[in-house]
Amino acid sequence: MAILTPGEETVSLMLYLLLLRPERWTHRRVESVEILDDRSIHRRVSLDIAIDRDRVLGPEFTEDDASLDFSTLEFTPLTLLRKEILQNFDLRDREDRPLPILTKKQTDEISGNTLIFVAESVLDADLPEDLEHKLRFVVEQESDLARSELESWQWAADDPDDRHRNVWRTLTSDDAFLDFANSLVDSFVLLAVTDPFPASRQVLKLGYEERFADEDSFDSLRALVIPFGWSRKDLSVHVSPISLATSYHLEVAAPTDLEIDAAQLRFEPVNPDGDQVPENVTVGGCLQRAHLYAGQVGTEFQAKAVIYLRRQRDAFLRSAFLTALLVCVLLAIGLSRLDDLLGTANSGQGQTGAALLLITPTLLAAYIVRPGEHRLATKILGGVRMLVVGAALCAIVAVGVLAAGYSSCTSRVIWSIDLGLACAITLGLLASLVLPRPTQA
Numbered sequence: 001m002a003i004l005t006p007g008e009e010t011v012s013l014m015l016y017l018l019l020l021r022p023e024r025w026t027h028r029r030v031e032s033v034e035i036l037d038d039r040s041i042h043r044r045v046s047l048d049i050a051i052d053r054d055r056v057l058g059p060e061f062t063e064d065d066a067s068l069d070f071s072t073l074e075f076t077p078l079t080l081l082r083k084e085i086l087q088n089f090d091l092r093d094r095e096d097r098p099l100p101i102l103t104k105k106q107t108d109e110i111s112g113n114t115l116i117f118v119a120e121s122v123l124d125a126d127l128p129e130d131l132e133h134k135l136r137f138v139v140e141q142e143s144d145l146a147r148s149e150l151e152s153w154q155w156a157a158d159d160p161d162d163r164h165r166n167v168w169r170t171l172t173s174d175d176a177f178l179d180f181a182n183s184l185v186d187s188f189v190l191l192a193v194t195d196p197f198p199a200s201r202q203v204l205k206l207g208y209e210e211r212f213a214d215e216d217s218f219d220s221l222r223a224l225v226i227p228f229g230w231s232r233k234d235l236s237v238h239v240s241p242i243s244l245a246t247s248y249h250l251e252v253a254a255p256t257d258l259e260i261d262a263a264q265l266r267f268e269p270v271n272p273d274g275d276q277v278p279e280n281v282t283v284g285g286c287l288q289r290a291h292l293y294a295g296q297v298g299t300e301f302q303a304k305a306v307i308y309l310r311r312q313r314d315a316f317l318r319s320a321f322l323t324a325l326l327v328c329v330l331l332a333i334g335l336s337r338l339d340d341l342l343g344t345a346n347s348g349q350g351q352t353g354a355a356l357l358l359i360t361p362t363l364l365a366a367y368i369v370r371p372g373e374h375r376l377a378t379k380i381l382g383g384v385r386m387l388v389v390g391a392a393l394c395a396i397v398a399v400g401v402l403a404a405g406y407s408s409c410t411s412r413v414i415w416s417i418d419l420g421l422a423c424a425i426t427l428g429l430l431a432s433l434v435l436p437r438p439t440q441a
Contacts, residue, residue, distance in 0.1 A: 227383030
């Protein structure tokens with residue numbers, strides 16, 4: 001007994017063709033990414049679409065396709081989005097009018113029907129009814145559970161005791177079916193209700209928030225030096241296969257106090273045995289906005305954008321370094337005249353030296369607290385602020401030595417150690433000022 005009705009089969013075929021060949025009806029896709037904080041981004045997407053049947057079907061057109069009428073679809077598959085709750089989602093047309101989308105239940109049913117249709121096309125027979133829930137499970141469940149279910153199909157294909165072994169063997173050996181099933185493991189199809197159906201050119205705009213991937217989280221050494229500004233902060237933005245239309249443009253804006261050292265659009269085949277991978281698209285050169293362009297990259301490839309961020313070389317780092325250098329100079333001069341500063345006959349010099357040293361913590365305090373700073377910038381500058389605090393403490397320790405009344409020998413030892421720490425901190429701030437070197441595309 002057939003699982004799908006003839007009407008559901010027709011809708012599934014049209015949806016599958018649209019998902020399989022997005023470059024034939026999505027003429028241009030423009031994305032802009034705003035980094036909100038140290039965990040999330042806001043994406044704004046503009047889609048220039050026109051679903052023309054002859055263009056979608058192309059040279060593969062057959063007599064069986066003659067009855068297809070894409071204008072009967074009550075939705076348009078705009079993109080694939082990761083399986084997670086969409087935060088601050090918004091969808092509008094060219095005139096800025098809000099557009100509805102199908103519910104999760106409706107989307108899961110239509111996507112499940114399409115996966116079943118593809119399976120039956122591969123089998124050239126009806127799918128056994130007791131396997132229907134397994135295909136729908138991949139569509140409906142969260143990524144980890146869906147991935148486990150998909151992997152179990154391969155085990156069933158190799159299990160001589162499984163009564164559907166031949167069915168699973170046929171399905172898991174078909175690349176088209178597996179590619180489509182894999183795309184539904186981690187993602188869902190965003191189905192928008194458009195009226196009228198976009199047979200002519202239309203522009204749709206959507207926006208939503210999502211978490212970005214931290215490329216440094218797996219490298220403990222890099223994670224340690226990034227807060228000191230000695231290495232770049234890397235983050236990646238997922239670009240799903242269907243995103244790569246005839247023309248694709250991604251714009252990324254750097255947060256306040258940061259700059260984009262370089263940005264790269266990396267490609268890899270969906271199928272490991274697929275075609276030759278296109279060359280990565282790279283831009284660099286200390287940018288406030290990075291623009292990445294790609295054209296004629298089909299759905300057989302997936303991509304991600306990797307953004308390399310670094311602290312702007314502004315007055316903050318320069319002033320912090322110069323103030324720490326001032327501490328070193330004062331401590332070095334103080335060490336050379338420590339006996340005079342400690343002598344009771346020259347207590348005025350000691351008071352003057354203490355006053356000079358106490359000025360520097362006041363100067364450095366301006367670089368410790370930065371109201372309104374972007375959260376990602378605060379995270380990247382955590383180590384720099386530790387060095388600034390260390391320089392201030394070195395000045396305070398020196399003043400404490402003058403006031404404590406230690407012996408000349410003890411004071412000299414403490415002061416020398418204090419000077420050494422101040423010099424190390426100053427060198428660390430110098431490294432924060434000059435590293436990493438700018439990347440050129």
